[in-house]
Amino acid sequence: MSFERKLQLATDFYQLSMGNVYYLDDKKEQIAVFDLFIRKNPCGSGYTLVAGLEQIIDYIENLKFDEEDIQLLRENHPEFNEDFLEYLRNFSFSGEIYAIPEGTVVFPNEPIIRVKAPLIEAQLIETTMLTIINHQTLIATKASRVVYAAEGDSVLEFGLRRAHGPEAGLFGARAAIVGGCAATSNVETEYITGLPSKGTMSHSFIQSYNCELDAFRTYAKYNPDNLILLVDTYNTLESGIPHAIEVFKELREKGNLQKGYGIRLDSGDLAYLSKQARKMLNEEGFHDAIISASSDLDEHLIKDLKLQGAGINLWGVGTKMITSYDCPALGAVYKLSQIEDGEIKPKIKISNDAIKITNPGYKKVIRFYDKDTHKALADLIALDHEVIAEDKPLVIFDPIHTWKKRVLSNFYIKELLVPIFVNGKKVYNSPSVEQIRAHAQEQKSTLWEEYQRLINPQIYHVDLSVKLWNLKQELIHRGDH
Amino acid sequence: MSFERKLQLATDFYQLSMGNVYYLDDKKEQIAVFDLFIRKNPCGSGYTLVAGLEQIIDYIENLKFDEEDIQLLRENHPEFNEDFLEYLRNFSFSGEIYAIPEGTVVFPNEPIIRVKAPLIEAQLIETTMLTIINHQTLIATKASRVVYAAEGDSVLEFGLRRAHGPEAGLFGARAAIVGGCAATSNVETEYITGLPSKGTMSHSFIQSYNCELDAFRTYAKYNPDNLILLVDTYNTLESGIPHAIEVFKELREKGNLQKGYGIRLDSGDLAYLSKQARKMLNEEGFHDAIISASSDLDEHLIKDLKLQGAGINLWGVGTKMITSYDCPALGAVYKLSQIEDGEIKPKIKISNDAIKITNPGYKKVIRFYDKDTHKALADLIALDHEVIAEDKPLVIFDPIHTWKKRVLSNFYIKELLVPIFVNGKKVYNSPSVEQIRAHAQEQKSTLWEEYQRLINPQIYHVDLSVKLWNLKQELIHRGDH
Structure with a gap:
């Protein structure tokens, strides 16, 4: 018997345990807003390349609990109420999801995915979304660094045998292609990328x-x-x-x-x-x-070999890329930013560490581009209803060291979050992996080299709008979390 | 549409590319012997805990190529001969596999899996077997170290959101339980472990x-x-x-x-x-x-917290265990050790690095136990037909520094490899995950503490039989690889 995957249960038990309480405590109609974001770029990178959205969409569209699941949960968890189990049996996602498309460059604290849904639904999908996005985004970013080091030479992904299982090999290879790899040795990817495998x-x-x-x-x-x-x-x-x-x-x-x-x-x-x-x-x-090489390569070794005049023009990269060896986990988190139960209550999570205090409310992400160079200037996290005028200069400031101010002018803006699900219905079609790779390439071309340097890159500015900053201060000082 | 996994194609393209040549070059009847083994224990461990065999068996039992696969390969790889594609369409594994059961303690260079099959079949299964065993064995060994540090307290696996995708989370959690964890937060594991998830x-x-x-x-x-x-x-x-x-x-x-x-x-x-x-x-x-704790824990932090008298008695371990953060890849390899085409030809792979020279022939692994303490004394890799007498002392020697000799006496022996497939038929039933965890516990109890120390453990002796050592020297000196 071949083991059948049960992605609907690829979650932390506490999501169900809390769901049971929400259900019984009559909180199932409460609407919550959650942001999924990273706190730090992986691998010492100056940016992060988002990947995995297609698989998240696939997961949410197909999220159902079958009879066998209900029976399993009933047997293993006697505390689950029968009405809650019945609720699960009829579950389908009914909320709204906005996300930043795959292959887009993002930075810490920016909502990559914004979920607005009944609390119980928003929680049920947390873990799986995190798992998928943490993995693929990590590998895409790592691959992007490797490709950068190869300076235009082709990079092939060769890591399947050292991946964390076949699925990590498959979607890791997909992410590596998003990150700029020319191809992979992994045959199964042909089904999801349409590109022939190599070897x-x-x-x-x-x-x-x-x-x-x-x-x-x-x-x-x-x-x-x-x-x-x-x-x-x-x-x-x-x-x-x-x-x-x-x-x-x-x-x-x-x-x-x-x-x-x-x-x-x-x-x-x-x-x-x-x-x-x-x-x-x-x-x-x-x-x-062609002189191709493979043997424990990563971005640093490729850079060094190039500096030494190596005659290699095709790079096969395995273990170090498919596992992101020097930084094998990305720590994206999923935090509550608003609760709606009759009234709208923005929420923050307090911490002694200033950068760990979350941003409240229903938000969006705006990127500023220079009109002449088309380079990205800075990003702004703002409340969703805010309107930014493109025809006059804007003062932005560091959200922690607020005396650090900067005036942006001669810019145009782009909003990064796009609708994926509205009222539980998918409203977005994922581009092909080749299209995502091209988008990533174009995105990186808008980043100054200083942000792409492999070691100690310049830090890209992600500021908060005045309205959002004020809301955050108010909540902190009011002690209303 | 939910993406359907195609595990039969979770392999490196070169396995198919070589298969096509073997097929056309009339080498498809040639029988090969391959050994799957590690070269180094992961995470600085003194031993390695095998895991993943159940999933490998499942993979091989179900290994078939469907019409859609054949069509995909035909389109993407015009070099494939139609007869070879027809061969794939009718493929099923016909060979023999011996393996060391899950939860067993193993050491570098010991064949963990020994495959004897037509060359083309033995190659087709290489990558997937490596991927599965590299992943689960890595996490089981890491978990075993974490559990050791917890000194009898329960350890819970909490890492799903930081795993390399949902499947890595699932089988990583399985491996963590093999390694000694009491439970996991991952609900999907309930299907494969029978244990309730926690949180x-x-x-x-x-x-x-x-x-x-x-x-x-x-x-x-x-x-x-x-x-x-x-x-x-x-x-x-x-x-x-x-x-x-x-x-x-x-x-x-x-x-x-x-x-x-x-x-x-x-x-x-x-x-x-x-x-x-x-x-x-x-x-x-x-x-x-109960005082439970979770927050970037690994074996070293748990040990330090215990040394400082922390009042914690339940440990939730996430990122650092599910990714084996300080050592996120295990490098098991799969090497040809014999070819049979009319005559039997043992094979070795030469390297300038002595420990990278492989061991030739059709081999077995023998573990020596002390009759009084029941502790493991040493392991011996021998040719399969060799017989070791348990009633007289045996001199063993280091295969590289051959002057290092040791006399074993008062011992009994156990052969570690057991039959899994014979003539393509499965002859082994995997124990339950709980039984595997118990076996691992028992295995570790046969290891002196010196081998289980977290940092700089004593090196366990794995020697070669005189016959095997002689065969190896002969092949090296004859230059016949």
């Missing part, structure tokens, strides 16, 4: 033949259009590359050498070996041979 | 009420048997704990205070706050109140 051979392929040259020749015979030969099975410089060159020569003589041919290095010192390989290939006239 | 309330629950006391009272009203009150929403010592005590008193007066009640700390200094909490609770006679 050629492993060491065992070569070992299964009596000699390396036989293995190369045989592979070339059946794959003239996809001929990247793995050269480090025995000895890269003394055996692998000379044998590859021999095969390339044979093909060239017969006029069968197709564009895109080359070699792959998978161990040893990649700077030294790739420079030697380039020299050996060039000496035989194979100037256009 | 009570979030900050938003409390915020949705007009005051903390109302929220606590309401929760208590509907959950007398599951009453862990979250006390840090406003002010832990001045508001949260006093309000919790008020509710506990009200329940006690009515005789409604049920065992298992207590509080949860989710922020602030957990050592200080838990000691204060213990004092405040004890002063009111609530000596048996």
Whole structure:
């Protein structure tokens, strides 16, 4: 029996436990507003690239509890009221969701997803949304950094075997493509990206033949259009590359050498070996041979190899990207910002740590662009009903160090949140993964290089509108949380 | 439309690319032996706890390519031969698999899974097996360390929202239970573990009420048997704990205070706050109140908090365990060790790094136990046909520093690999997750504390039999790889 996934139960038990109480305590009609946002860019990045919305939409559209689920919950949790279980049996999401589209650059504290729904529904979807967005956004951002380091060379995603299970491999690869990877080795992604997966051979392929040259020749015979030969099975410089060159020569003589041919290095010192390989290939006239490399690569190692003049022009990145090894979790949170029970009550969560105090109310995110350069200038989190005039200068200020002021002028604005669900109905169609990748590319082109630097990037300004800031202060001082 | 998983394609493209060549080059009858093993214990651990076998079995039993898959491959990969696609359409695994059962303690270089199958089949299952075992084994080992640090206190798995997607959350939680966690917050696990999920309330629950006391009272009203009150929403010592005590008193007066009640700390200094909490609770006679804590915990922080006398007796561990944050990937590999094409050819993969040279042949793993203490003494990797006499002393030696010798006596042995598939048929039934957890507990009890130390543990001996060592040397010196 193959285990059937039950995504509707991929949640923390407390969502159900609270739901039961809300239901019994007659709070099920209460409307709540929640914001999903990050507190920190991952991996020391100057920005975060959103990914995962398509899967969240899919989850919410299909969110139902079947008879088997109800029976399971009844047996394992005798405290659940039968009326609450009946409510779950008839559940479907009825609320409103706005979100920032995938591939958009975002920054800490900006609502990436804004949910306005009956409290009980808004809670039920919290954990799964967080899990999906935390994962894909993390990997998309990591991939974006790797691609940045590759300076225009293609990057291939090779990490499936080190992913946190097959699904993490699948959606991690999807996110890597959003982040700018050219392709992935993961075949299952073909169903969700429409792009062919890539790869050629492993060491065992070569070992299964009596000699390396036989293995190369045989592979070339059946794959003239996809001929990247793995050269480090025995000895890269003394055996692998000379044998590859021999095969390339044979093909060239017969006029069968197709564009895109080359070699792959998978161990040893990649700077030294790739420079030697380039020299050996060039000496035989194979100037256009690809030199690809894979071996524990990440953005920092790629940058260093490039600085050392490595001859690599195709990068296969596995473990370090698919797990975001140096920062393997993104901590997006989901916080209550408003309750409506007859009257509208904006809510904040207080903390001794100023940056952990949440922003109250029903909000939107505005990005300011320079009219001449089209570069992003700053973002503003404002109350949803606020109107920003584009034709006059605007003073913005740091929400914590309020004496830090800045005047924006010559700008146009864009609102980042778009409607996804209205009255429980989906009103948004996800673009293709290729379109999302193109959008991400365009988004990054609006960011000054200073925000994209791999280490210690400049901090992008995300300020609060005067109205929002005043509301927040009022709630803090009133002690009304 | 909900996306349907296609686990049969959760593989690296090169497995198919090589399969196509094997098929066309008439190598499809060639039998290969592959070993799946780790090279290093994760997280600085002295051992590794195997997990994921049940999901691997499920994957292999159900491994089929449907019409839609064939069409997708045909369109995206014109190099695939129609006969090969036909072969895939009729594919089912026909080989033999031996594996070390889940919950068993293993060490570097030991075959955890041994596959003997037609080359093409053995390759097709490589990536998915690695992905599953790398993930679950990593998290089980991490969890085992966290549970060790908790010194007998219960540990709850709380990490779903920070997992690498819902599936990583599900099977990560399963692995955490294998590693010794008492329970998880992840509701979906109830389907695969049979254990109820756990949890009570979030900050938003409390915020949705007009005051903390109302929220606590309401929760208590509907959950007398599951009453862990979250006390840090406003002010832990001045508001949260006093309000919790008020509710506990009200329940006690009515005789409604049920065992298992207590509080949860989710922020602030957990050592200080838990000691204060213990004092405040004890002063009111609530000596048996549970004090649970969650907030970026891992094995090292738990150990430190215990050293500082924290009053915590229930630990909720999230991000750091579900992602194995300090070591988020396990690098198990899958290496060819034998090819049979008419004659039997053991294979090794050479490397400049001695510990990266693989072990050739069709092998088994033997564990030696002391007859008196029942502690594990050492492991031996041997050729499958070798017989070890239990009634006389055995000299074992380090396979790299061969002058390091040791005499084993007064021992009994156990072979670790058991049959899972024979001639493509499943011959093994996975135990329940609870049984696996019990097995893991028993396994760890056979390890001296020195191997379980969290930092810089003693290295357990895994040696090679004389016959295997000789075979390896012969292949190295013959240059026959």
